[in-house]
Each structure stands twice: as structure tokens, then as C-alpha cells.
Amino acid sequence: xxxxxxxxxxxxxxxxxxxxxxxxxxxxxxxxxxxxxxxxxxxxxxxxxxxxxxxxxxxxxxxxxxxxxxxxxxxxxxxxxxxxxxxxxxxxxxxxxxxxxxxxxxxxxxxxxxxxxxxxxxxxxxxxxxxxxxxxxxxxxxxxxxxxxxxxxxxxxxxxxxxxxxxxxxxxxxxxxxxxxxxxxxxxxxxxxxxxxxxxxxxxxxxxxxxxxxxxxxxxxxxxxxxxxxxxxxxxxxxxxxxxxxxxxxxxxxxxxxxxxxxxxxxxxxxxxxxxxxxxxxxxxxxxxxxxxxxxxxxxxxxxxxxxxxxxxxxxxxxxxxxxxxxxxxxxxxxxxxxxxxxxxxxxxxxxxxxxxxxxxxxxxxxxxxxxxxxxxxxxxxxxxxxxxxxx
Amino acid sequence: xxxxxxxxxxxxxxxxxxxxxxxxxxxxxxxxxxxxxxxxxxxxxxxxxxxxxxxxxxxxxxxxxxxxxxxxxxxxxxxxxxxxxxxxxxxxxxxxxxxxxxxxxxxxxxxxxxxxxxxxxxxxxxxxxxxxxxxxxxxxxxxxxxxxxxxxxxxxxxxxxxxxxxxxxxxxxxxxxxxxxxxxxxxxxxxxxxxxxxxxxxxxxxxxxxxxxxxxxxxxxxxxxxxxxxxxxxxxxxxxxxxxxxxxxxxxxxxxxxxxxxxxxxxxxxxxxxxxxxxxxxxxxxxxxxxxxxxxxxxxxxxxxxxxxxxxxxxxxxxxxxxxxxxxxxxxxxxxxxxxxxxxxx
Numbered sequence: 001x002x003x004x005x006x007x008x009x010x011x012x013x014x015x016x017x018x019x020x021x022x023x024x025x026x027x028x029x030x031x032x033x034x035x036x037x038x039x040x041x042x043x044x045x046x047x048x049x050x051x052x053x054x055x056x057x058x059x060x061x062x063x064x065x066x067x068x069x070x071x072x073x074x075x076x077x078x079x080x081x082x083x084x085x086x087x088x089x090x091x092x093x094x095x096x097x098x099x100x101x102x103x104x105x106x107x108x109x110x111x112x113x114x115x116x117x118x119x120x121x122x123x124x125x126x127x128x129x130x131x132x133x134x135x136x137x138x139x140x141x142x143x144x145x146x147x148x149x150x151x152x153x154x155x156x157x158x159x160x161x162x163x164x165x166x167x168x169x170x171x172x173x174x175x176x177x178x179x180x181x182x183x184x185x186x187x188x189x190x191x192x193x194x195x196x197x198x199x200x201x202x203x204x205x206x207x208x209x210x211x212x213x214x215x216x217x218x219x220x221x222x223x224x225x226x227x228x229x230x231x232x233x234x235x236x237x238x239x240x241x242x243x244x245x246x247x248x249x250x251x252x253x254x255x256x257x258x259x260x261x262x263x264x265x266x267x268x269x270x271x272x273x274x275x276x277x278x279x280x281x282x283x284x285x286x287x288x289x290x291x292x293x294x295x296x297x298x299x300x301x302x303x304x305x306x307x308x309x310x311x312x313x314x315x316x317x318x319x320x321x322x323x324x325x326x327x328x329x330x331x332x333x334x335x336x337x338x339x340x341x342x343x344x345x346x347x348x349x350x351x352x353x354x355x356x357x358x359x360x361x362x363x364x365x366x367x368x369x370x371x372x373x374x375x376x377x378x379x380x381x382x383x384x385x386x387x388x389x390x391x392x
Numbered sequence: 393x394x395x396x397x398x399x400x401x402x403x404x405x406x407x408x409x410x411x412x413x414x415x416x417x418x419x420x421x422x423x424x425x426x427x428x429x430x431x432x433x434x435x436x437x438x439x440x441x442x443x444x445x446x447x448x449x450x451x452x453x454x455x456x457x458x459x460x461x462x463x464x465x466x467x468x469x470x471x472x473x474x475x476x477x478x479x480x481x482x483x484x485x486x487x488x489x490x491x492x493x494x495x496x497x498x499x500x501x502x503x504x505x506x507x508x509x510x511x512x513x514x515x516x517x518x519x520x521x522x523x524x525x526x527x528x529x530x531x532x533x534x535x536x537x538x539x540x541x542x543x544x545x546x547x548x549x550x551x552x553x554x555x556x557x558x559x560x561x562x563x564x565x566x567x568x569x570x571x572x573x574x575x576x577x578x579x580x581x582x583x584x585x586x587x588x589x590x591x592x593x594x595x596x597x598x599x600x601x602x603x604x605x606x607x608x609x610x611x612x613x614x615x616x617x618x619x620x621x622x623x624x625x626x627x628x629x630x631x632x633x634x635x636x637x638x639x640x641x642x643x644x645x646x647x648x649x650x651x652x653x654x655x656x657x658x659x660x661x662x663x664x665x666x667x668x669x670x671x672x673x674x675x676x677x678x679x680x681x682x683x684x685x686x687x688x689x690x691x692x693x694x695x696x697x698x699x700x701x702x703x704x705x706x707x708x709x710x711x712x713x714x715x716x717x718x719x720x721x722x723x724x725x726x727x728x729x730x731x732x733x734x735x736x737x738x
Contacts (some may be wrong), residue, residue, distance in 0.1 A: 052444075142507040153475070154507055158499045165500070166467060168472020168480075176430075176476070177453055201495070206465030213460055367510035368544050371566035374606065374654035376544075 016105055023310045025286040026240075027225055030266050031256040035314045053267035058329045062261050065320045065330070066100045072317060072344035073123040074130045078120070078137070079350045082295040086353050089139040091118045095258070095290035098316030099223050101125060102263025103285070104189065106271055109151065110178075110188045114166035117155040118223075119193050126152040130345070131352035140359050157364025158195065160201030163220065166192030167207045170274070170358025172214035179217050180277030189274035190218045191267075195289075199244065200236045208248040217274035219267065220245075220282040222255060225289035229301040242284035254354045257287030258316040288314070331354070361387070404587035410580040412554040413443050416561030417481060419593065419650040421451055424479060427565055430457040431466060431483030431519075441521055442581055447551040451703075463489060467496035471504065474514040477653070479565055487522040488573075488712075490529030494539070501544030501570045517564045518572045522550075523624045523675050524707075524722055525578035527715040531610035534712050535672040540572045541685070549605060550574035552626035556650060557603040566598055567605060574622035604688030608656035610663065613632050614645030617732050618663040620686050621673035622649040625723065629673055631727040642736055652682050660686065662691050668699040670737040675722055692696075699737035703731045 022077055025031070030046045032053065033039060034098025037069075040352035042050055075093050081091040093100060096118070102126025107113065118329040121135055127150045133145030136155060143154035144207035170190040173179060178188040198204050199222055211218050223242045226233050239246070251273075255266040263285055270281035292299045326329045407415070407636060429444055435458035438445030448456035461467050470480035484490045492496070497518065504514045509625050509666035524533035537591045541548045547569050550556045558573075564571040588596045602608055611626060614634040619629040626648045647663050649655060664670045672683035687702040705723045713721050 002725060088606075089698070098438040103466075141509060142503070143509070147475070148510065148511070154504075154512075158495065160469060161500050164468020164496065165475065166473040167477045168469035170472070170477050171469060172473045172476025173480070174661075202492070203464055203468055204462070207468070209460050209462060210465045210469050263620040367506050367508075369547070370505055372515050373547070373569075374657060376654075378657065 003381070007266045022232075022307065023314065024256060024258055029254045029256050029286055030262050031259050032261040032265065033256075033259045033319055033323055035258075035319055037319045039323070039327060046262070048264070048318070049257050049265040049269050052268040053261055056261075056264070058153035058324075058327065059259070061320075061382045062324060062329050063316070064101060064105060064264070064336075065324055067105070067121070067124060067339075068097045068260060068320060069338050070342050070345055071097050071101060071124050073302075074349060075120055075123065077346040078134070079291070079295065081134070081350065082137070087134060089137050089294050089296060090141050091294045092289075093118050093120050095288045095311065095316075096223055096225055096285075097121050099257035099261035099263050099285035099287045101266075102260045103193075103221050103267045103283075106267035107191060108184075110154070110185065110272075111271060112151040112166075112169055112173075112188070112190045114169070114190065114192045115155055115161040115196050116159065116162060116198065117157055118195070119155075122191075122193060123152055124190050125151045128152050131349050134349070135355050135356065137351060137355060140356055145357050146154065159198045160203035160207075162178060163192045163194060163198070163207035164210065165202050166190045166218050167210045167214070169265050170211070170218040171214050173217055174214070179275060182264050187275035188217065189219055189271045190216070191271070192218060193221050194221065194234050196222060196224040196226065196233045197231070199220070204244075208244070208280075209282040212248045212250055215277075215279040217277070218275055218280045219270040220280065221267070222282065222284045223287055224284050225257075225287050226302070227289050227293065229293040229297060230299075232303075242282060242285060245282035247346075252282040252284065254284045254286055257285030257313045258319070260316060260320055329346065401591045404585055406583045406585055407554055408447050408581050408583050409551065409554055409557045409576070410441065410443055410566050411563050412557035412570065412584075413448065413540055414445060414447070415586075415593070415723065416558045416631065417556075417565070418447060418450075419596070420481075421447065421455060421563040424561075424565075425687045426456060426477060427479045427481065428455050428473065429481045429483070430459050430470060431476055432459055432461050433484055433734060434483050438498070439483055441577065442693055443519070443521075443575070444483065445579075463491075463493035464496050467493035468514050471496065471500050471514055474516045475504075475512060479515050479517075479615075481519060482532045482589075483519045483567055485521070486528075487520050487534040487536055490518075490520055492537065497540065497546070497572075498543045503542045505569070505608065506545055514562040514569050514570050515568045517561075518570065519578075520572065520574050521577035522574045523576055523578060524712065524715075524718050525624065526716070529715070530712070531716070533718070536541070536570070537574055537652055538676060539649055546653060547571045547606070547651070548574065549609060549651045549698060550576065550621055550623040551650065552576060552579065553601065554586050559603070560605060560650070561593045563601055563605040571605075574623060579624050592710065596628045597628050603650070606649065606651040606654050606656065606660040609648045609649055610645060610659070611648045612646040614643040614667065615733055616642035616667055617669040617671065618645045618647060619668045619671045619673050619728065620647050620660060620663070622648060622652060622682075623675075625675055628723060628725060628728060630727050632732065635729060636732065642732060644732065649661065654687065655689065657689060660689065664690050664694045665697040668697055670698070670702045671728065671731050671735065672702060672704045672706075673723060673728060674706045676706055676725060677709045678704045681706065700735045703735060705731050
């Protein structure tokens with residue numbers, strides 16, 4: 001949101017829709033890598049986080065770019081699989097790769113992530129095999145991984161619910177004494193992910209209240225991708241999401257979500273605060289959803305292509321590629337090799353999707369309850385009996 | 393637990409349902425350090441009904457957590473705590489205030505175990521004081537158990553006695569499933585006997601509980617009519633059975649269901665097949681209710697044993713009325729006996 005936009009939204013009576021220059025994150029936005037791939041000079045906005053890039057070497061930056069490229073390919077394959085009828089639905093992360101990879105890479109293994117349903121890039125960074133994400137979209141399960149294997153919770157479809165789960169989990173972390181011990185392998189933070197649409201939900205706001213008053217070690221990571229299905233974000237708020245934190249009593253930071261270095265640095269900062277016992281932080285990753293909300297909607301009905309084009313010029317992969325090429329860290333052959341690696345990954349995902357077995361129908365009755373439940377047992381037996389009649 | 397009887401060394405003691413619930417939570421908290429209580433005013437105040445009285449003082453603010461006034465927040469945070477390995481026991485102050493948390497309960501609490509194919513558990517207890525008869529204002533006297541019994545993944549239970557309050561609370565907390573625990577608020581201060589045997593509180597374990605959490609119990613044996621009921625209405629059913637007996641009327645069997653999800657189908661069928669007549673009794677509005685489910689179940693499974701149709705006696709299908717109407721809204725002895733007479737006239 002630009003200064004003008006903020007001023008308009010803050011005007012007395014402020015019911016006039018603000019003028020939107022939705023590509024401008026304003027001077028308060030933390031950025032280290034400009035859209036053309038040049039490093040941004042230190043300023044009041046990014047200087048507090050610069051220390052979190054000092055130990056990031058070239059190899060690690062190249063690894064970040066590799067993540068961006070592979071995650072984009074995972075997403076493209078998910079989209080293609082839906083179009084070919086292999087998946088019932090796919091929520092694309094196109095455009096949000098840097099926001100997610102930056103945040104995901106900033107997390108330590110013990111940190112726990114509570115995603116919405118678009119966080120394929122965070123899942124990647126947390127080590128969840130991408131093919132595991134497909135099950136719920138193919139309709140064979142409601143969550144195809146064990147959250148505790150990689151500290152990455154199952155996708156949450158009801159927007160905003162997961163924000164409270166993250167806070168409760170963080171309250172548990174604090175009760176376990178896993179905060180501010182000084183042990184880097186023990187101190188734990190929790191991240192809660194949502195989009196700008198999620199900030200309108202009651203659960204989001206209650207999560208901020210609970211986090212503030214319990215001083216929970218949690219980082220709220222709002223990916224302001226400018227669209228909540230077909231609604232622009234001036235239908236979700238009149239001040240930028242990061243400023244919401246002020247009203248709850250903890251820091252809010254706006255970061256360029258298309259700049260992987262910035263999202264990484266700011267998230268590291270926020271996670272450190274949480275792990276050190278300094279309480280919650282709200283990070284707003286200023287980004288853009290280049291695709292549809294999910295494969296079931298058509299963004300050409302509600303937004304103009306010029307807007308999409310303006311954001312295309314801010315592409316997170318292009319800018320990191322330009323930067324690392326200019327630095328001499330990568331060349332065209334590296335890009336080609338990585339692209340080939342991405343294609344191989346896509347083949348693997350495609351095969352996993354196409355060969356994913358349908359679950360036996362009797363599994364419907366499994367795990368409804370952890371302990372025996374008379375009704376489920378009766379119905380399960382009735383189902384088995386009825387089905388057995390078809391076997392001859 | 394500190395009662396006069398306890399201090400004098402006796403193991404059987406009379407106490408209110410309220411005190412028994414408190415004692416049950418205390419025992420669970422002593423047994424398992426992961427049990428935490430949370431809700432609005434549960435700490436220093438001890439809850440608006442004082443059910444958690446003294447627990448924060450004895451277990452500390454990390455175990456008995458006063459929360460912001462936000463029901464969805466309480467419920468969602470409890471889900472997170474449960475995922476971290478805690479056993480939250482959350483208090484909703486009154487039945488009619490559970491709706492802001494409804495989404496978290498039915499979308500998350502109920503489904504997490506199933507969604508994760510058994511990998512995750514959310515062993516939490518949602519305590520809801522419910523039902524009318526206390527002259528309260530709007531939203532303070534509802535019987536909304538059907539909403540949650542309808543949702544797979546939740547267990548729904550209620551108690552009607554001191555003994556059940558003590559044991560069922562502990563069983564609910566120990567369950568790996570989420571349990572919605574309905575507390576009959578107008579019976580909170582009724583006394584009953586709690587006999588923990590020679591060992592008293594210190595010697596009692598969950599294995600000593602007289603019934604499983606999902607078992608119904610025959611409170612009064614009878615041969616002509618079965619009343620299937622639960623929670624605050626058990627006392628009314630009991631009174632109806634006594635009144636009929638005193639007047640040499642029909643022999644009424646009273647079944648206290650205790651568990652509403654699952655229903656103890658075996659016990660229901662056994663009793664109705666014996667008596668051939670059945671009343672499903674509850675305070676809740678009857679449309680699409682627990683009593684509807686009972687009526688359907690009985691006709692499906694006991695059809696050839698029935699001498700008369702199943703009758704439902706419950707609240708009328710209106711919003712819970714202002715308290716000056718409660719006297720006629722809530723089923724009472726006369727309405728139950730009228731239903732008994734109706735059944736016997738077939």
C-alpha cells in the first residue's frame with residue numbers, strides 16, 4: 001500500500017475506496033533485492049534485518065533459487081494434473097514462491113508450521129515430499145502426511161482456523177520450557193500462515209489476541225497476495241495487514257514477498273524473537289497471486305491483465321536469477337540443469353499421482369475415533385456385510 | 393478433595409454434583425501433568441458456577457488458564473495445545489455461548505484424528521453447563537447436545553449423579569477422543585453419595601469407575617414402560633417411576649443414557665424389548681434431536697416388540713423461552729405421566 005493509499009484510508013470518514021497502486025509496497029516494506037535483481041542499499045526499513053543475511057553465503061542463495069524453481073514446477077504440475085482430471089482441485093502458489101521459500105528456509109527443524117492450503121513452498125522447505133500434497137486434492141485422503149514427521153501441520157481448508165492452532169501449539173511450547181533456553185536446537189517457534197483474506201476472519205483476530213496476552217512464541221505470516229478468491233484486498237482491510245499488529249500490541253513488519261532474501265531475513269528475525277521469549281510478530285509478505293485462487297475459478301472475470309503484467313515484472317525467480325548471474329554464482333547451464341531437475345521432479349510427482357491407489361472403502365470407518373465407538377462399529381459391520389453381497 | 397467426610401477418614405461421602413466435577417478434575421490433574429483447564433473466569437473466580445474453584449490456587453496459572461473472552465479462541469488454542477501433547481479441558485460458560493466456537497469444534501476438534509488418518513489426536517474435553525430451570529436470561533439455558541452428537545468424531549456425554557460426575561469427568565479427560573461433556577446446571581447443587589472404597593481418593597484409579605464412559609445405566613427397573621433419558625431429566629423420570637409405583641400404576645424402567653454419542657444401543661434395545669413401550673425424554677426441542685434418534689432407533693430395532701409407538705417428551709420446538717415460561721416448557725412429572733398413560737391406552 002502506498003503512502004497515498006494509507007493517507008486515503010486514514011482520512012476522516014474514510015469510506016472512499018482508496019486509490020490502489022497495488023504493486024507499491026511503500027517505503028516501509030523491507031526489501032534487499034529490487035525487481036531488476038540489484039541489491040537494495042541499506043535504509044531505515046531494511047537495515048534492522050541485514051544482519052540476518054550476513055551469514056548467508058552464495059551457495060545458500062543458489063540453493064534458495066533452486067527451491068524457487070523446483071517449487072514453481074511442483075505447482076505447475078499440480079495445476080496440469082488438475083486440468084487433466086487427475087486432481088479434483090489445485091490451489092496454485094504461482095507468484096508466492098519467494099514468500100514461502102524465504103519463510104520456510106528461515107525455520108529450524110524444531111519449529112512448527114501451521115499452513116493454510118496453498119503453502120506448497122513451505123512444505124517443500126520443511127521436507128514434506130510434494131507428492132504427499134496431492135492426496136487431498138485427488139480425493140484419496142484429507143491429509144497425506146504425518147504432521148509430526150516434519151513439523152508441518154496438515155493443510156487447513158477453513159480459512160483462519162489454523163491461526164489459533166498455531167497459537168495453542170506455541171502456548172504448549174512455552175509451557176514445555178522450549179523457549180529462551182539459549183539452546184539453538186531446543187528453542188522453538190511456531191509459524192501460522194494465511195492469506196490476506198484470512199485476516200478478515202474472526203479466528204485470525206482471536207489468534208492475535210491470544211498470542212498477545214499469552215506472549216506466545218508464534219509468527220503470523222500473512223501472504224498478502226492481493227486477492228481473496230475474486231475479492232480485491234480492499235474488501236478485506238483498509239490498513240495494511242502488518243499494521244494490524246499494532247492494535248494487538250506486538251510488532252508488524254511488511255516485507256517484499258517476491259524477494260526471497262527479504263522474506264528470509266525478516267522471518268529469521270521474527271522467529272528469533274519468538275524463540276528468545278520476546279513473543280509474537282506479524283509478518284506481511286507483500287506479494288501477488290499470479291494464478292487463480294484455485295483451479296475452480298477464473299480470474300479473467302474479476303481482474304485486469306495489466307495488473308498481472310505489472311506483477312510479472314516483479315517475478316521472484318527472475319530477480320534472484322538476475323542477481324546470482326550478476327554475482328557470477330550461476331550461469332545459463334546451471335539454470336538449464338536446474339530446469340531439467342525440475343522436469344524430473346514433475347515426472348516423479350505425475351507418476352506418484354497417477355499410481356496413487358484408491359483407498360479401500362472400509363477405511364472410511366477407520367480413525368473416526370481413537371477409541372471404540374459403538375455406532376461406527378455397527379455401521380462398519382453393516383457396510384462390510386452389504387458390500388460382501390456383491391462379491392459373488 | 394477436602395470434605396468433612398474425607399477429613400474424618402470415611403471413604404463414602406455426600407457431595408454435590410458440582411463438587412464431584414471439581415474433584416474429578418482435580419484427580420485428573422494430579423494424575424497427569426499434561427491436563428490443563430482453560431476458559432473464561434476459570435481461575436481466580438473458579439468459573440461462574442465455581443466448578444473449577446480452588447484449582448488455579450493449587451495447580452497454578454499454567455495449569456488453570458484464564459483466557460480472553462473469545463470462545464473460538466479458547467477452542468482453537470486448545471486444539472493447538474492438544475496437538476502439542478496437552479489434554480485441555482475447556483469451559484464454555486453457558487450452553488448458548490458455544491456457537492462462536494462451533495466451527496472450531498465441528499471442523500477441527502472433531503475431524504483432526506480422521507483427517508490425519510489416525511496420526512494426530514486431540515484429547516480434549518469441552519465442558520458445557522446446559523439446560524434450563526435456573527431462571528436465566530436468553531442464551532443461558534439451552535440444550536444443544538444434538539448439534540454435537542450429529543458430528544462424527546465427537547463423543548457427547550452427560551451426567552446425572554455425583555458418582556457419574558466424579559468418574560465420567562476423569563474418563564472424559566483420559567479419553568484420547570474429544571469429549572463434549574454436558575453438565576446439568578440445575579442439578580449442580582444436588583447431593584449424592586461418592587464411595588471411593590477403602591483407599592479413598594488416594595487409592596482410587598480409573599479402573600474403579602463403576603461404568604464405562606459410553607455405557608448407559610438402568611436407574612430404576614420396571615416392566616411396563618421404558619423411559620430413555622439423560623442429564624437433568626433423569627430426576628424427573630425417577631420421580632415419575634416413584635409416583636407410578638406409589639399409585640399402583642405401571643412399572644416404569646428408567647434408563648440413564650449417560651452417553652449420547654455413542655448411544656448405548658444394546659441397553660436401549662434390551663430395555664424396550666422387555667417393556668414394549670418407550671418414552672424418549674429430554675429438555676431439548678424434539679425436532680431432529682437425541683430423542684428423535686432414539687425413536688428412530690427403537691422402531692428400527694424393536695419393531696415387533698412394541699405395544700405402542702415411541703413417544704417423545706421434550707421442549708417445544710421454539711427458541712428457548714423467557715424464564716417465566718420455563719415451568720411449562722420443561723417436561724415435568726405430569727407431562728411424563730401423561731405420556732405414560734397415552735402409551736398404555738394403545
